[in-house]
Amino acid sequence: MAILGLFIAVVGAACSGGAGGGGGGGGTTTITLGAVDNPQMADLKKLVPDFENAHSNIKVNIVTLPEDQIRQQVTQDVATQSGRFDLFTIGTYEVPLWGKLGWLQDLSSYIAKDSSYAPDDLIPGIKTALTYNNDLYAVPFYGESSMLMYRKDLLSAAGVTMPDHPTWDQVAAAARKVNSATVNGICLRGLPGWGEQLAPLDTVVNTFGGRWFDQNWNAQLTTPQWHDAVTFYVNLLKSAGEPGAGNAGFTECLNAYNSGKVAMWYDATVGASNFTGTAAQNSGYAFAPTKVKDWSGWLWAWTLAMGSASKKKDAAWTFADWATSKDYIKLVGSKLGWAHVPPGTRTSTYGLPEYQQAAGAFAQVTLDSISHADVTHATVDPVPYIGIQYVDITEFQQLGDQVSQEFAKVIAGNETVDQALQKAQSLAQAVGKNYQH
Amino acid sequence: MKTTGRSILRSAVGTGGGREPTAASVARRDTWLRRLPLLPAFVYVVLVTQIPFALTIYYSFFSWNLLKPGSFQFTGLDNYTRLLTDESLRTGVLNTVVLTFSVIAISVVLGLAIASMLNSEVFGKGLMRTLMIAPFLIMPTAGALIWKDTLLNPLFGLLPYLLTPFGLGRVDWVNRFPMATVVAVEVWRWTPFMMLIILAGLQSQNPELLEAAHVDGANALQAFRRITLPLVRPFIELGALLGSLFVVQTFDSIYMLTYGGPGEDTTNLPFLLYLVAFQGFSIGQASAIGVVAVILTTIVATFALRTLFSIFHVEARR
Numbered sequence: 001m002a003i004l005g006l007f008i009a010v011v012g013a014a015c016s017g018g019a020g021g022g023g024g025g026g027g028t029t030t031i032t033l034g035a036v037d038n039p040q041m042a043d044l045k046k047l048v049p050d051f052e053n054a055h056s057n058i059k060v061n062i063v064t065l066p067e068d069q070i071r072q073q074v075t076q077d078v079a080t081q082s083g084r085f086d087l088f089t090i091g092t093y094e095v096p097l098w099g100k101l102g103w104l105q106d107l108s109s110y111i112a113k114d115s116s117y118a119p120d121d122l123i124p125g126i127k128t129a130l131t132y133n134n135d136l137y138a139v140p141f142y143g144e145s146s147m148l149m150y151r152k153d154l155l156s157a158a159g160v161t162m163p164d165h166p167t168w169d170q171v172a173a174a175a176r177k178v179n180s181a182t183v184n185g186i187c188l189r190g191l192p193g194w195g196e197q198l199a200p201l202d203t204v205v206n207t208f209g210g211r212w213f214d215q216n217w218n219a220q221l222t223t224p225q226w227h228d229a230v231t232f233y234v235n236l237l238k239s240a241g242e243p244g245a246g247n248a249g250f251t252e253c254l255n256a257y258n259s260g261k262v263a264m265w266y267d268a269t270v271g272a273s274n275f276t277g278t279a280a281q282n283s284g285y286a287f288a289p290t291k292v293k294d295w296s297g298w299l300w301a302w303t304l305a306m307g308s309a310s311k312k313k314d315a316a317w318t319f320a321d322w323a324t325s326k327d328y329i330k331l332v333g334s335k336l337g338w339a340h341v342p343p344g345t346r347t348s349t350y351g352l353p354e355y356q357q358a359a360g361a362f363a364q365v366t367l368d369s370i371s372h373a374d375v376t377h378a379t380v381d382p383v384p385y386i387g388i389q390y391v392d393i394t395e396f397q398q399l400g401d402q403v404s405q406e407f408a409k410v411i412a413g414n415e416t417v418d419q420a421l422q423k424a425q426s427l428a429q430a431v432g433k434n435y436q437h
Numbered sequence: 438m439k440t441t442g443r444s445i446l447r448s449a450v451g452t453g454g455g456r457e458p459t460a461a462s463v464a465r466r467d468t469w470l471r472r473l474p475l476l477p478a479f480v481y482v483v484l485v486t487q488i489p490f491a492l493t494i495y496y497s498f499f500s501w502n503l504l505k506p507g508s509f510q511f512t513g514l515d516n517y518t519r520l521l522t523d524e525s526l527r528t529g530v531l532n533t534v535v536l537t538f539s540v541i542a543i544s545v546v547l548g549l550a551i552a553s554m555l556n557s558e559v560f561g562k563g564l565m566r567t568l569m570i571a572p573f574l575i576m577p578t579a580g581a582l583i584w585k586d587t588l589l590n591p592l593f594g595l596l597p598y599l600l601t602p603f604g605l606g607r608v609d610w611v612n613r614f615p616m617a618t619v620v621a622v623e624v625w626r627w628t629p630f631m632m633l634i635i636l637a638g639l640q641s642q643n644p645e646l647l648e649a650a651h652v653d654g655a656n657a658l659q660a661f662r663r664i665t666l667p668l669v670r671p672f673i674e675l676g677a678l679l680g681s682l683f684v685v686q687t688f689d690s691i692y693m694l695t696y697g698g699p700g701e702d703t704t705n706l707p708f709l710l711y712l713v714a715f716q717g718f719s720i721g722q723a724s725a726i727g728v729v730a731v732i733l734t735t736i737v738a739t740f741a742l743r744t745l746f747s748i749f750h751v752e753a754r755r
Contacts, residue, residue, distance in 0.1 A: 072715050079503035079718070101506055169683050244591035246612035246699060261592070394504035398717040408699035412612035416699065428452075 019117065020200065027231060029315040030059040034074050034088040036302055037064040038144045041089070043332055050331065051322050058315045067195070083309040086316040089302045092129040092375065093390050096349045105306040108135040111121025117321060119335040120359045121212070125373040126301050129408055138303035139324040143296035144268045145205060145369035147362070147388075148286040149182045151181035151279065168204065168232065171264065175240035178263040185240030186261040188233065191249035192408040193399025199298055199389040200266055203288060207231040207296035209380040212391045217384060219428035221403075221421050231417050233409050243315060246408050268300070268368060272362040273339060285362045287369060288340040293380050298389035298396040299373035301344065309375045329355075344370050384435070395431040402427050448526050473591070490731070497724035502619030504718045516725035526726065528701045529709040530733075535616065536705055537684045540623040541677050547624065548631025549673065553661075554641040573629040581693035584622050585611060615695045615702045627683075631676045636668075639665070671747060678741035685734055706730045 035041045041064055048060050049107060061084075061302050065073060074088045078098065111117050119127070119136065126143045130136055148171065150162055160174040175185025189197045205211075217401035220226065237245045239329045250267060253367050257265045260277045265271065266289065275283055303377035304320040306313060322328060329349050335431070338358035343366060349355055350367045359366075378388040386392045390400060406420035438520040488562060504555050520526050555566055572580065588595050589610045597606050641667060650660040672755070686708045697704035697712065710730065715721035 043518075062491070075503060075718060079506070090501075097504075101504075192696060242592075242610070243607040244609040246609055247590075394502075395717075398712070401712070401716055402701075405698040405700050408612065409702070412699050414607065414613070414702070421699075 009166045010102040018156070023347060024039075026107075028057050028059055030061055030345050031086040031311050031312050031316050031319060032061045032063060032084065033319070034070055034085040035062055035064045036070045036089045037066050038142070038302070039340075040050075040302070041337055043340050043342075045140075047328075047335065048224060049245045050335075054322075055318060057182050060319055061200065062332065069167060070109075073270045074249070079309050081307075081309040083307060083311060084308060084314050085319055086310040087139065087306055090156060090305050091252070091303070092126075092299060093387065093392060093396070094128075095130050095138045095303060095305060095392060096132045096386065096392055099135075099137035102127045104137045105235065105308050105313060106137060107139060107276075107306065107317070107320075108134045110313075112137075114321055116258050117325065118377055121275065121348050123367070124343065125299055125375070126345060126372045126429055129299055129301060129375045131301055131430075137155075138305035139168075139320055140303050140345040141324055142270075142342040143301040143370055144270045145299055145373050146200060146267060146288050146343070147269050147272075147365050147369055148264060148266045148289055149257065149272055149275075149287065150284050151173075151263040151282055152258070152284045153278075153282045153417055154183060154260075158263075161285050162284060163286050165294075169292050171266070172236050172240070175236060175264060179240040182367070183260065184242050184256075184262045186236065186264040186266065187242045187248065187253035187256050188237055188245070188266055189249050189253060190237060190241075190245035190408060190411045191252070191309060192401065192404040194390060194397055194404060196249045196404070198400050198404045201230070201233050201404075203298050204291075206379050206388065207289075209292045210233070211379040211381050211383045211434075212375045213383060213385060213432050215382055215384050216291055217431050217432040221425040221428055223385045225404060226421055227417060230407060230410070233415060234407070237411055244386050246412050256431070269362065269366040270343060272366075273343070273359070282285050283361070284371070285365045287365060295369075295372040295374075297373050299370065300389070303335040333358075393435070395434065399431050406417055439557075450680075455710050461672055491566070493727050493731075495724075496505065496720055497728050499721045501721040502717070502719045505742035512721070516721050517729075519722070520725055520729060525701060525704070525709060526639065526729075527585055529704055529706045529726075531618070532701075532703060533685060533705040534621070536620060536703075539620050540627055540684045540687075541681050543624045545673055545677055547628045548633075548676065549635050549669075551628065551632045552635040552639055553665075555636055560596045569632060570629045572625050573627075577624075577626065577689035578693055580626060581622055581690040584618075584625075584690075585694050588619065590698045615654075615699060619691060619694055619703050622694060623684060623687060627655060627680050629675075630680060631673075634672050634676040634679075635669055640670055644664040656717065674744045677743070678744055679738065681737055682741055687739060706733070 035044070040117050041062075045062050045064070048062065051311050052058065064070075069137050070089065074085060075085045076082075078088075081103075091130070093103070099106075111119050123141060123143060126140045127136070127144075129142060130138045139377060147164060148162070155162060155174060155178060156176075158178045160177055162174065163170065166174075171186070178187075179185035189200050191197050205226060208229035210223060214220055242248055242262055243357070248256070250271070253262070253267055254271055254274055255266050256262045257271075258274070258276055260278060272283065272285060288295070290296050304324060306316050308318065310316055323343065326346060326348055329341055329346065329352070333352070333354055338352075339355045340354055343349070343363075347367070350363055356363055373388060375386045375388055375392075378386075385431070387396075392394055403424040406415065406423050409415040410417055410420045428435060480719060496514050496515060500515060501509045515668055551569060555562055556568070559565070572700050575583075585595070589597070591597050591607050591609045596610065597608060600606060600608070604736055646664055650664055655663065656689065683706075686707050687705060688711065691703055691705065691708050692711075694704045697708045707730065710726045713719050713726060717723075
């Protein structure tokens with residue numbers, strides 16, 4: 001029954017073309033935004049009345065869902081061109097892909113109409129990631145890179161000082177030195193999933209000199225660089241990482257760091273804005289650790305994009321414009337507090353004195369990390385794809401999930417690195433074949 | 438029976454007949470009138486089960502990936518031939534068999550033991566029975582979350598805490614022993630079900646039979662093996678087959694506990710289908726897996742129904 005149920009869902013989505021939407025009558029337009037459930041979106045939801053007061057002819061209906069579910073729903077909606085969502089939040093992974101498929105509305109003409117939008121104010125790394133064929137296909141609502149967060153007190157007690165631009169070898173040595181029976185050295189994601197474990201691990205692979213595919217789309221996962229990177233990651237987890245690493249994602253690591261159970265944490269720059277107590281007072285921030293390649297931080301943004309099938313594009317743009325404008329940043333700051341400001345989208349945000357005061361030590365690291373993250377040059381050797389902690393091809397969601405499952409097996413101790421990489425190689429090779437002509 | 442046969446014969450003969458209502462057409466109208474109230478239910482069942490299934494079969498002949506516009510092309514049996522060589526499917530089938538078999542076997546044994554205990558005169562029987570059923574009433578998703586987070590979590594779970602004196606304090610059970618964990622959670626869920634069905638069988642047993650056996654010098658074990666077990670055997674079969682119908686489709690607890698991993702260690706057929714359909718968005722391929730899964734489940738269901746009817750036959754004979 002569950003099997004059939006799944007299919008009713010699929011079939012239902014496929015057959016409901018044109019049935020979605022449902023416009024408002026009497027001059028008002030209702031737009032539907034499919035949004036990922038994160039704190040910044042919750043804030044947006046709170047501020048929607050402000051928008052509706054200023055635009056009495058537009059009503060905004062926001063549907064929030066957890067990341068994996070919103071991704072499924074939006075993908076189904078957009079792929080079948082059913083137009084259920086007028087706007088949706090998608091990541092840097094989807095924007096160029098979907099732009100190429102013709103699923104997204106090119107926003108450049110809309111942006112040009114608003115003289116106060118200032119697209120050049122968008123942080124360069126983010127802007128590049130949302131561009132396809134020199135046009136912006138989405139506008140950023142929230143942006144992040146990755147950095148190393150560490151407890152200054154715990155590290156200095158162990159006699160370790162952390163440089164601003166550490167190498168992975170320095171981080172590993174520090175983690176092992178700090179590691180004790182009560183405090184683990186470092187928290188790294190082990191939870192399977194291309195957006196979970198594979199995100200930090202991919203940045204390690206990049207800086208170790210590895211790549212997913214060579215210029216001819218031959219999978220490269222059995223190269224020594226991959227072997228060294230994965231071995232390094234797993235060994236660091238085993239010798240100085242958190243217990244139960246196979247279940248640790250962003251949230252688990254945040255909790256471990258906040259409760260003082262780990263001394264360091266390499267993860268999204270947004271992590272630091274969630275610190276409380278001792279963790280908030282005693283934390284230091286360093287750029288993403290490196291090996292061969294400099295600036296190895298990842299890049300991710302949640303963006304607002306418009307489906308090419310939307311029938312209410314003008315109203316949808318009016319809202320997207322408002323929600324990603326400079327004024328919205330100030331509105332969040334004054335109404336909900338400056339710590340709530342969605343980070344990583346506009347350079348001007350980091351020039352606001354109130355924000356600098358609230359974001360403190362990690363604001364500059366965040367801005368610099370995002371500015372230097374380049375989705376088009378993430379690896380040492382040239383690659384035929386874009387993306388830092390992902391490969392920007394449609395097959396990657398599944399490939400990344402499967403490969404990270406193999407690594408989870410290694411972390412659990414049920415498989416060797418070489419066995420996992422061998423399997424990952426054959427999975428990646430099958431995907432690469434689709435691009436070889 | 439005979440009248441129906443005759444009426445069919447007569448209607449066949451009298452087809453050319455005039456407008457005058459023959460006995461046959463009256464009989465036919467009567468049968469249709471009698472069926473009429475069932476029609477809405479029939480239409481509803483066809484709408485919600487058969488149309489999606491027919492569409493699933495239809496889609497399984499196409500190479501359709503949602504992420505690739507223009508991929509909707511007829512490819513015949515391509516999806517099925519690919520399944521034959523697909524290692525993931527073999528792993529999925531194997532995992533489904535291992536999971537179903539071990540869950541059913543263990544929960545039948547436990548269910549039989551608990552049912553025998555509850556069938557005898559023990560103190561607090563009513564309360565115990567209620568408590569025993571509880572796992573079956575907890576939503577699968579909630580149950581799996583409780584297991585994963587409050588019981589098995591290596592940092593703050595109850596089990597690692599209790600096992601600390603034995604040096605097993607920080608064992609990551611879910612990832613080290615993924616299949617065993619899923620089996621344990623499912624056994625916890627399905628034991629009450631088995632227990633209830635077997636208990637019903639035990640309570641239909643005439644206590645005089647056991648007394649007679651006792652008088653004849655049979656000990657408790659012999660009486661159980663020679664008299665009780667043959668009596669509850671059809672109930673065990675029914676429980677096992679009905680149970681396997683549901684366990685074959687286990688999804689919730691795998692989604693919550695292991696997400697099919699690590700690797701593909703706990704990816705069963707339904708979960709594989711989910712991954713192909715909603716991570717890969719390969720609707721054609723997923724439909725083919727769905728069709729195969731339905732065929733496999735139907736085979737199990739056929740056996741289940743046959744057992745169910747054999748029980749009714751036994752009941753009727755009494």
